[in-house]
Amino acid sequence: xxxxxxxxIRMPDPENLIVSSSPHIHSNAxxxxxxxxxxxxxxxxxxxxxxxxxxxxxLRVMVLCVVFSVAFEMLWCRIEGKPVLGTVRDLSAVVTGxxxxxxxxAGVPWWICLVGAFIAIWLGKQVFGGLGSNPFNPALVxxxxxxxAFPKIMTTWVPTRQMLAHAGKYTGFFDHSVVxxxxxxxxxxxxxxxxxxxxxNAPQVAAGIDRFAAVDGHQxxxxxxxxxxxxxxxxxxxxxxxxxxxxxxxxKLIKWQVPVAYIGTVAIFTGIVHQVAPGMTPDALFHVVSxxxxxxxxxMATDMVTSPMxxxxxxxxGIGCGLITCLIxxxxxxxxxxxxxxxxxxxxxxxxxxxxxxxxxxxKALERGEAI
Numbered sequence: 408x409x410x411x412x413x414x415x416i417r418m419p420d421p422e423n424l425i426v427s428s429s430p431h432i433h434s435n436a437x438x439x440x441x442x443x444x445x446x447x448x449x450x451x452x453x454x455x456x457x458x459x460x461x462x463x464x465x466l467r468v469m470v471l472c473v474v475f476s477v478a479f480e481m482l483w484c485r486i487e488g489k490p491v492l493g494t495v496r497d498l499s500a501v502v503t504g505x506x507x508x509x510x511x512x513a514g515v516p517w518w519i520c521l522v523g524a525f526i527a528i529w530l531g532k533q534v535f536g537g538l539g540s541n542p543f544n545p546a547l548v549x550x551x552x553x554x555x556a557f558p559k560i561m562t563t564w565v566p567t568r569q570m571l572a573h574a575g576k577y578t579g580f581f582d583h584s585v586v587x588x589x590x591x592x593x594x595x596x597x598x599x600x601x602x603x604x605x606x607x608n609a610p611q612v613a614a615g616i617d618r619f620a621a622v623d624g625h626q627x628x629x630x631x632x633x634x635x636x637x638x639x640x641x642x643x644x645x646x647x648x649x650x651x652x653x654x655x656x657x658x659k660l661i662k663w664q665v666p667v668a669y670i671g672t673v674a675i676f677t678g679i680v681h682q683v684a685p686g687m688t689p690d691a692l693f694h695v696v697s698x699x700x701x702x703x704x705x706x707m708a709t710d711m712v713t714s715p716m717x718x719x720x721x722x723x724x725g726i727g728c729g730l731i732t733c734l735i736x737x738x739x740x741x742x743x744x745x746x747x748x749x750x751x752x753x754x755x756x757x758x759x760x761x762x763x764x765x766x767x768x769x770x771k772a773l774e775r776g777e778a779i
Contacts, residue, residue: 439538443498445658449651450505450706456634456644460567461513465640469508471517475524476504483533499538503527506546509641509702510746511553514565519557523549543753544707547746554746564601564637601638602631602697603742606689619689622697631696642699652705661709664721665728669704670695672729680737688737700732703745713753720756720763727752 457465480500484491494500507523530552531545532538554561600608602622621627630636634644642648655661678691694700708714708728715724728748735744752759 439497439499442660443502445660446502446655446706447498447505449654449660450502450509450641452647452650453509453641453644453702454505456647457509457513457640460569460634460643461565461640462568464513464565465508467517468511468513468515468520468640469505471520472508472511472524473501473504475521476500476507476528479524479528480533483529494537497538500528503532503545506544506641506706507549509706510546510550510639510699512561512564512638513640514563515560519553519560522556523553526552539712541712542756543750544710544713547707547750547753550746551750562604564604566637567635567643569635570637601742602627602636602693603736606693606697607742618686619693623689623693628692628696631693636697639699639702642702645696645701648701648705652701655705655709661705661711662714662718662721664718665709665714665725666704668722668725669708669728669732670700672726673700673732676730676733677737680733694733694736698736698743699745703728703732703749708749708752713756715756715759715763717760717763717765720759723759723763724752724756727755 454465454469457469477495477500480495481491484494504524504527507527508520511519511523527545527549531543531548532541535541550561605622606619622631631643632645634647636643652661652666656663656666674691674695677688677694680688681690688694704725708725715721728745731748731751732744735741735747741747
């Protein structure tokens with residue numbers, strides 16, 4: 408008996424055990440600030456595209472949004488008695504500021520950046536407990552909040568420098584009188600429509616005539632792909648956003664299933680609707696390269712905190728975002744539906760995770776009436 412006792416497996420004293428939440432194994436390679444830094448790097452192509460097409464106005468908006476976001480983050484930490492630089496060093500406030508700027512027109516007044524940063528940091532992030540506890544993407548919370556509060560400012564778009572230099576080629580985006588005034592140099596400021604806005608307001612014409620010719624031609628599609636269109640400064644260039652998305656996917660910082668399911672759903676749904684009723688909406692390629700689809704699919708729907716954890720959940724999430732985006736764009740009262748669709752699906756993430764949860768290896772469900 409003594410020999411058995413000496414070889415007995417003894418458990419640690421429960422009083423000496425430290426109980427903590429996961430993760431229990433940490434990797435320095437996955438530090439938050441490093442992840443955020445790579446996200447910033449992935450956003451640089453879109454930032455440079457914004458500077459190229461909109462000039463110093465875009466730089467002004469980006470700088471203001473980042474500075475205000477970091478300032479509100481520091482102020483919250485000060486009020487809460489936390490280290491002021493504690494959460495600022497992880498660069499999450501910088502990422503939020505850049506995403507906020509990407510969701511604004513280059514022509515917005517400075518105080519819109521201030522209000523947007525306040526909504527994003529305080530109401531979209533910190534009020535829920537800070538980074539990792541927010542159920543919604545902070546930048547999208549700010550965009551929707553600003554859109555509801557200041558709809559006219561948030562839907563007033565600045566044309567690109569190329570559009571102003573060759574206004575006669577973009578008559579579908581300007582009024583005829585505006586084109587004439589631009590040529591005469593009689594205007595101090597000019598606004599324009601976005602491709603989605605032009606498609607939404609395209610007049611009903613006789614059968615057999617393409618009512619979306621102004622935005623659905625080869626040149627118009629190319630302009631939307633490279634970014635030579637009006638709109639939010641960070642969502643106009645699908646090419647730049649695609650480059651950034653490839654960077655994130657290659658570094659395995661986002662689940663590729665989310666953008667693929669999102670963009671694929673929009674392409675399939677709008678393609679079917681266009682084939683059935685060509686006069687209702689432009690074709691699939693137009694919807695894929697126009698508006699904020701690439702920005703939302705690669706940079707906001709893939710947020711680690713507000714998106715599902717499993718592969719199946721990511722696919723469901725992306726399909727849901729795509730369907731809601733299409734419904735709003737085609738039949739809703741707003742030309743764009745990306746922001747609303749992602750926020751709506753953010754609210755469903757806990758249910759999606761529960762539905763798509765994985766079971767441990769060897770798990771076997773009990774039959775009805777079977778004892779445990």
